[in-house]
Amino acid sequence: MSTATQRRPWPVEAGPPPALPPLDMQLLADLPSLELRARYMVEGFLSGQHRSPQKGSSVEFAEYRNYQLGDDLRRADWRLYGRTDRLHIKQYEEETQLRVFVVLDASASMDFRSPTATMTKVEYARLVLAGLGLIAQRQRDAFGLAIAGKELVDYLPARSSTAHWRRFIGKLTVVNPREGTDLGTTLESLAELIPSRSLVVIASDFYEDIPRLESALRRLAYDHHELIGLHVLDPLEVDFDIEDGGTFIDAESGARLKLDPESVKENYLRRFNAFCSELDEQFRSVGGELSRLRTDKPPTDLLARYLAQRENRL
Amino acid sequence: MNWLLPGFLAGGLLVGLPIALHFLRSRPKTEIRFPSLRFLGESALRDTRKHRLRRWLTLALRVLVILLLAAAFSRPFWKDAQSMHQTALLVAVDNSMSMQTGQRWEKLRQQAISALDQLVPGDQAGVLQINPAPRWLIPMTADLASIRAALLEMKPGFETTRYPAAIRLAGQALAAQPAHKKILVWMADEQRLGWLGAPFDQPLPAGLNIQFGETAPAPERQAAITSARWLPTAKGGAVEVFVRLYSPASDQRQIEVRSGNTVLGSQKVTLSQNAENKISLPVTLPPGLAVDGLKVTMTPDDLAADDTAWIAVMPPTAAQVLNEPPSSGTDFLAHALGSTRKLSENPLEPVAFPPTEWPLASVALVQDGQTFSNAQRANLDRFAKGGGALWIFVDGSAEQRQWLAARGVHIAERAPETDPWTLRDWDTESPLLSAFGNEGLFSLMNVEFYQGYDLSGDGVNSVANWPNGAAAIATVSSGGQKFLICGFPPTREATDWMVQPSFVPFVHQAVRWLASLNSIGRNWRVGDTIPLPATKGTWRAIDSPRAEPPREISGGVQPEAPGLYEFSDGKTRTVFAVNTPLAESDLAPWPDAELLARLQSPQMNGSAPKLAAGGPALSDEVAESQQRLWWWLLAACALGLLAEVALANRTSA
Numbered sequence: 001m002s003t004a005t006q007r008r009p010w011p012v013e014a015g016p017p018p019a020l021p022p023l024d025m026q027l028l029a030d031l032p033s034l035e036l037r038a039r040y041m042v043e044g045f046l047s048g049q050h051r052s053p054q055k056g057s058s059v060e061f062a063e064y065r066n067y068q069l070g071d072d073l074r075r076a077d078w079r080l081y082g083r084t085d086r087l088h089i090k091q092y093e094e095e096t097q098l099r100v101f102v103v104l105d106a107s108a109s110m111d112f113r114s115p116t117a118t119m120t121k122v123e124y125a126r127l128v129l130a131g132l133g134l135i136a137q138r139q140r141d142a143f144g145l146a147i148a149g150k151e152l153v154d155y156l157p158a159r160s161s162t163a164h165w166r167r168f169i170g171k172l173t174v175v176n177p178r179e180g181t182d183l184g185t186t187l188e189s190l191a192e193l194i195p196s197r198s199l200v201v202i203a204s205d206f207y208e209d210i211p212r213l214e215s216a217l218r219r220l221a222y223d224h225h226e227l228i229g230l231h232v233l234d235p236l237e238v239d240f241d242i243e244d245g246g247t248f249i250d251a252e253s254g255a256r257l258k259l260d261p262e263s264v265k266e267n268y269l270r271r272f273n274a275f276c277s278e279l280d281e282q283f284r285s286v287g288g289e290l291s292r293l294r295t296d297k298p299p300t301d302l303l304a305r306y307l308a309q310r311e312n313r314l
Numbered sequence: 315m316n317w318l319l320p321g322f323l324a325g326g327l328l329v330g331l332p333i334a335l336h337f338l339r340s341r342p343k344t345e346i347r348f349p350s351l352r353f354l355g356e357s358a359l360r361d362t363r364k365h366r367l368r369r370w371l372t373l374a375l376r377v378l379v380i381l382l383l384a385a386a387f388s389r390p391f392w393k394d395a396q397s398m399h400q401t402a403l404l405v406a407v408d409n410s411m412s413m414q415t416g417q418r419w420e421k422l423r424q425q426a427i428s429a430l431d432q433l434v435p436g437d438q439a440g441v442l443q444i445n446p447a448p449r450w451l452i453p454m455t456a457d458l459a460s461i462r463a464a465l466l467e468m469k470p471g472f473e474t475t476r477y478p479a480a481i482r483l484a485g486q487a488l489a490a491q492p493a494h495k496k497i498l499v500w501m502a503d504e505q506r507l508g509w510l511g512a513p514f515d516q517p518l519p520a521g522l523n524i525q526f527g528e529t530a531p532a533p534e535r536q537a538a539i540t541s542a543r544w545l546p547t548a549k550g551g552a553v554e555v556f557v558r559l560y561s562p563a564s565d566q567r568q569i570e571v572r573s574g575n576t577v578l579g580s581q582k583v584t585l586s587q588n589a590e591n592k593i594s595l596p597v598t599l600p601p602g603l604a605v606d607g608l609k610v611t612m613t614p615d616d617l618a619a620d621d622t623a624w625i626a627v628m629p630p631t632a633a634q635v636l637n638e639p640p641s642s643g644t645d646f647l648a649h650a651l652g653s654t655r656k657l658s659e660n661p662l663e664p665v666a667f668p669p670t671e672w673p674l675a676s677v678a679l680v681q682d683g684q685t686f687s688n689a690q691r692a693n694l695d696r697f698a699k700g701g702g703a704l705w706i707f708v709d710g711s712a713e714q715r716q717w718l719a720a721r722g723v724h725i726a727e728r729a730p731e732t733d734p735w736t737l738r739d740w741d742t743e744s745p746l747l748s749a750f751g752n753e754g755l756f757s758l759m760n761v762e763f764y765q766g767y768d769l770s771g772d773g774v775n776s777v778a779n780w781p782n783g784a785a786a787i788a789t790v791s792s793g794g795q796k797f798l799i800c801g802f803p804p805t806r807e808a809t810d811w812m813v814q815p816s817f818v819p820f821v822h823q824a825v826r827w828l829a830s831l832n833s834i835g836r837n838w839r840v841g842d843t844i845p846l847p848a849t850k851g852t853w854r855a856i857d858s859p860r861a862e863p864p865r866e867i868s869g870g871v872q873p874e875a876p877g878l879y880e881f882s883d884g885k886t887r888t889v890f891a892v893n894t895p896l897a898e899s900d901l902a903p904w905p906d907a908e909l910l911a912r913l914q915s916p917q918m919n920g921s922a923p924k925l926a927a928g929g930p931a932l933s934d935e936v937a938e939s940q941q942r943l944w945w946w947l948l949a950a951c952a953l954g955l956l957a958e959v960a961l962a963n964r965t966s967a
Contacts, residue, residue: 109349109350110349112347112348112349121349205349205350207349207350207352234349237349242346244344245362246343246344246345246346247344247345247346248345248346248348248351248354249345249346249347249348250348250349250350250351251347251348251349251350252349252350253351255351256345257351257354257355257358257359258362259354259358259359259362260361260362260365260366262365263361263362263364263365263366264354264357264358264361264362264365266361267353267357267358267361268353268354268358271353271357272353275352275353
């Protein structure tokens with residue numbers, strides 16, 4: 001059991017923890033790697049949390065790592081030291097109570113960033129999913145990854161080790177949004193792979209065929225998976241604050257429309273909100289939950305909700 | 315569509331402004347990569363097209379508003395298609411006395427009716443009466459029957475001819491008509507007198523066809539009684555008649571004097587050509603015959619109207635002299651007038667100024683300046699305005715000086731000298747001195763004066779002058795009034811004339827002369843305004859060629875026909891003789907037909923005039939003002955503006 005990630009409980013008598021400064025999205029975007037961004041976001045978020053990440057007692061050996069100054073000498077593998085003359089620390093993979101699978105929609109529509117946003121939708125989704133992965137890793141939960149394209153592009157089974165985290169972050173980093181996606185097919189494929197009763201977090205803009213998506217969600221629900229949808233949206237999609245007209249190009253299909261935003265805004269918003277409501281209803285109907293994320297706002301609320309949901313689950 | 319002010323159409327170029335703004339509006343060529351067009355798609359395309367359509371509609375409305383505004387300011391009007399084929403005919407009728415000559419009236423009327431017969435239903439016609447001042451008898455109308463009836467009913471009057479104002483009015487009235495063809499039928503005998511002063515260098519508006527009547531030559535026989543007066547004597551009197559013969563050869567006429575149906579005298583005379591023939595006709599009045607007036611007739615010629623004259627027989631003047639005694643000193647004038655009581659004819663009995671209105675049939679003697687400032691001032695003003703005879707003695711008071719100055723007479727006090735002055739330059743031709751023979755004038759020249767005032771002014775006609783040449787006694791004509799002024803007061807401090815033998819006959823003659831000037835004794839002419847008392851009375855024609863019912867009038871009257879008239883207010887009765895206008899008897903036509911032709915605009919080509927450089931034709935203005943299309947355009951403009959605002963708001967929203 002690692003104590004490095006433990007947090008000192010916040011004394012009850014001291015009242016609620018002080019409000020954290022809002023997350024600087026620009027700074028977040030300027031960080032050079034996804035891991036750093038995820039760590040920056042999660043560290044900032046978890047600094048006020050007091051819940052112990054450790055749960056359960058059964059452990060199994062996972063890997064060795066080089067001894068570092070400050071490591072507890074009790075965790076050193078003295079036998080290996082005797083054979084190799086090098087001091088290694090034994091790390092154990094605990095038997096987790098939660099498996100989290102994050103699904104990233106790598107469609108071309110996710111590769112969009114408006115001038116007011118600091119990152120594209122896929123970058124934002126990657127960041128959120130990486131954050132969730134980091135939290136899971138710290139909670140010793142197993143976390144896996146699925147990249148959705150026309151089909152299941154990539155898949156990483158759920159593990160909780162540090163090495164897995166590296167693979168996880170590596171795969172997330174190299175995700176390249178494709179032209180189109182079929183999230184329904186991907187999720188159905190995923191349902192075949194993941195063990196039941198997992199927490200499936202889907203980060204997408206869900207510009208999909210709704211009946212097909214509904215079918216996939218029902219399939220996952222049937223396997224007793226708990227579903228969390230992250231509806232990642234650019235502020236421009238939500239507000240449609242476009243002044244100048246021009247030719248609109250569909251990011252996925254490449255279709256072109258010469259439009260006057262001023263004239264179509266009202267209808268767009270009406271139809272967009274109807275779509276969001278329908279999406280909400282789809283997730284609710286399968287017992288899931290859909291969170292709407294704007295790429296210009298920090299996802300800390302989502303992380304809090306995730307932790308709360310995890311706690312309920314356990 | 316025609317435009318009254320086409321220059322404003324240039325304002326329509328302002329449509330370039332909204333058009334330029336429309337096209338210069340940011341039209342981004344940018345490509346916007348968007349996650350998904352699923353919420354835009356066809357419906358958005360429709361929205362965009364609808365929006366674009368709205369923008370075009372807004373632009374169209376803006377352009378329309380500007381064009382409507384420019385059009386409204388340009389004052390558009392339709393030239394009535396029917397009026398493009400219409401004819402407007404105006405008959406200007408010379409109803410002067412000369413038109414009574416021979417068959418002039420009938421011939422010209424037939425010409426006018428013939429022109430009227432050429433019109434077709436829908437054409438316009440009107441009748442303008444030329445004399446005494448142009449006035450519409452029937453304004454332009456499509457009721458041609460009423461025009462014909464009016465022409466048939468009309469008769470020539472006794473007015474004096476004046477053409478210039480009438481032809482201008484007729485020209486303008488016709489020019490204002492929208493008709494294609496405009497005809498002015500000039501139903502006049504082109505009397506020379508009528509065209510005097512006409513501006514022949516200013517043609518009538520273009521597009522008029524002036525049809526002058528056939529000019530009749532001067533008649534072979536034409537004479538006119540130019541004046542007649544009654545000279546009473548002890549046993550009756552004499553009628554002095556002046557006759558002017560206009561025909562080239564001498565002529566013989568029979569002249570009669572009548573009172574009612576009674577012939578009082580008759581004489582056959584031979585008239586000399588182009589000269590005033592003075593005929594004195596002794597008249598014996600039958601005993602017991604009350605004579606108000608006399609009618610003098612002459613053997614009628616081609617123009618019979620001026621062969622008759624009327625004379626109002628004057629009542630004795632003794633009771634008509636108003637004299638207010640001077641505020642101090644002896645009233646020498648009263649004494650002089652009182653001396654006539656011993657005379658059997660024309661006694662002059664002075665009476666004090668009545669407190670109310672002074673009778674116009676009086677001679678008023680104003681001896682000092684009191685009358686100009688006290689309560690009598692209003693009566694004096696009314697008396698002078700009404701043509702009453704005034705004799706004013708100057709005493710230099712401020713009020714008198716002001717009153718005279720208002721009538722163009724200025725007085726300046728003479729500087730006193732050691733030696734008395736005598737008067738010089740006596741006008742021996744003046745009727746004031748008719749009582750003095752050539753030798754009798756010497757008695758006037760010896761009169762001495764110690765105080766006096768120089769008289770000056772445009773209307774001052776000197777009878778006698780001071781030694782320095784300034785007028786001392788003068789008759790004054792001012793604004794139709796004629797009065798006598800003596801530049802000294804009738805006091806012993808000013809002169810010794812009152813104790814000289816020449817004073818009484820001068821006073822008698824002066825009063826009689828003034829009496830002959832007053833409104834009652836005047837030989838009134840048709841067209842003159844006869845002043846009457848302010849109190850209402852009955853005006854009645856005693857004898858007139860044109861029957862006129864009695865009517866209640868006050869203040870004044872303008873008789874339209876010659877004759878003997880009476881005005882009675884229940885207390886007093888006054889008789890007026892009104893005769894034909896003098897100049898109207900000269901029937902010579904206007905000699906220069908070319909000058910008349912100049913009145914016709916050279917642009918006469920039978921079509922409506924085009925817009926002149928100086929401005930639009932009058933008919934266009936009239937058509938525009940009748941149609942008032944600009945108002946509808948402005949209303950449409952306002953509606954367009956409202957629609958534009960609503961649409962623009964909706965588009966931008």
